[in-house]
Amino acid sequence: MQRFIPNLLAAALAFSSVQAMAAADLVLFNGKVFTAEPGQGLVQAVAVQDGKILKVGSNAEINALADTGTQRIDLAGKVLMPGMIDTPQPPGGCRLQQHGGQPARRGQAIAGA
DSSP states (O other), X not given: OTTHHHHHHHHHHHHHHHHHHSOOSEEEESSEEOOOOTTOOOBSEEEEETTEEEEEEOHHHHHTTOXXXXXXXXXXXXXXXXXXXXXXXXXXXXXXXXXXXXXXXXXXXXXXX
16 A cells, blocks of 8 residues: 555656647747736747647747647747637627517517517
8 A cells, every 4th residue: 555655646647747748739930929928028939739728938949849740830920919709790780580480670679579
C-alpha cells in the first residue's frame, strides 16, 4: 500500500502531461496578437487546440507546439484580436408565426396575443 500511492501519483502526473504534449491544431504566427490581458502587451503568436486557445507567446514558443498535422497561418505582421460574432436581424428579417403555422405579416396582430 505504501508503494501504491506514490506510483498512483506518478501515473497521474504522467497522464496529465500527455495533454500538454499534444500538438496544436492551428498555429497563427508572425503577427501582433492582442490578448486583452491587463499588463500583457502584444505577443507574436497563438496556438489553438480543439477550438480553444492553448497558448500565446513568441513565434518560437508557439511553433514548438506544432507538428506535421498542424495548420500554420503566417499573419505577416497583421494584428489578431479577440472578437465576437453578432448576427443582428434587420427589421422584418425575422417573422413570428401565427397560431396555425402561417407566417405573420408585417403589421398584422398575432392571434391570441
